[in-house]
Amino acid sequence: xxxxxxxxxxxxxxxxxxxxxxxxxxxxxxxxxxxxxxxxxxxxxxxxxxxxxxxxxxxxxxxxxxxxxxxxxxxxxxxxxxxxxxxxxxxxxxxxxxxxxxxxxxxxxxxxx
Amino acid sequence: xxxxxxxxxxxxxxxxxxxxxxxxxxxxxxxxxxxxxxxxxxxxxxxxxxxxxxxxxxxxxxxxxxxxxxxxxxxxxxxxxxxxxxxxxxxxxxxxxxxxxxxxxxxxxxxxxx
Numbered sequence: 001x002x003x004x005x006x007x008x009x010x011x012x013x014x015x016x017x018x019x020x021x022x023x024x025x026x027x028x029x030x031x032x033x034x035x036x037x038x039x040x041x042x043x044x045x046x047x048x049x050x051x052x053x054x055x056x057x058x059x060x061x062x063x064x065x066x067x068x069x070x071x072x073x074x075x076x077x078x079x080x081x082x083x084x085x086x087x088x089x090x091x092x093x094x095x096x097x098x099x100x101x102x103x104x105x106x107x108x109x110x111x112x113x
Numbered sequence: 114x115x116x117x118x119x120x121x122x123x124x125x126x127x128x129x130x131x132x133x134x135x136x137x138x139x140x141x142x143x144x145x146x147x148x149x150x151x152x153x154x155x156x157x158x159x160x161x162x163x164x165x166x167x168x169x170x171x172x173x174x175x176x177x178x179x180x181x182x183x184x185x186x187x188x189x190x191x192x193x194x195x196x197x198x199x200x201x202x203x204x205x206x207x208x209x210x211x212x213x214x215x216x217x218x219x220x221x222x223x224x225x226x227x
Contacts, residue, residue: 031213032213034215034216036216042220043203043218043219043220043221044156044203044216044218045218046215046216046217049213049214049215051213089155089156091156093213099144099161099163099169100158100161100171100172101146101158101161101216102158102172103148103155103156103157103158104155105153105154105155106155
């Protein structure tokens with residue numbers, strides 16, 4: 001089983017502050033890196049899927065970067081709002097030819113009003 | 114509305130009593146997958162299917178079966194449930210038969226096996 005690690009496990013941020021967290025994955029045989037946002041009592045929703053080294057994607061105040069050579073991705077949230085409170089999951093796929101998706105355990109973000 | 118549906122949403126059952134959790138998507142997606150979520154372990158893939166009649170094991174397939182007779186449906190079968198299968202289960206689908214595309218998740222099924 002491939003290891004995807006996310007840090008920190010949990011995070012409390014004051015409303016209006018910016019924050020970021022990390023997803024680390026095996027750099028060999030990389031194919032794609034996914035980020036999902038998972039609110040309590042709901043289903044995970046896709047934020048980004050990135051495949052290219054140096055890729056940077058943005059959706060509103062949330063952005064992500066990808067470094068496939070060193071095996072990490074950062075998720076940034078600028079000007080956090082209470083509705084950003086959620087667990088943020090990253091997931092990784094390889095180019096082994098199978099179609100498995102391996103998830104990290106997530107970063108649980110709480111925005112303090 | 115494009116969606117993935119799962120039934121039932123909640124189920125309490127007893128050890129050994131066969132059950133099926135249904136999953137259906139209306140987006141004409143080729144790829145479908147089942148995950149279980151347990152505290153501290155994150156989402157773990159149980160089985161996946163790249164197209165009709167094509168299924169393969171994920172990371173935790175023991176104790177589960179699946180079938181993909183039609184493109185829209187991907188039921189998860191527990192032939193003889195055990196308490197260690199108590200979990201939150203998610204079905205997901207994605208386009209073009211590839212896991213590399215974003216996954217659309219169903220609402221989840223919370224299963225308790227006594």
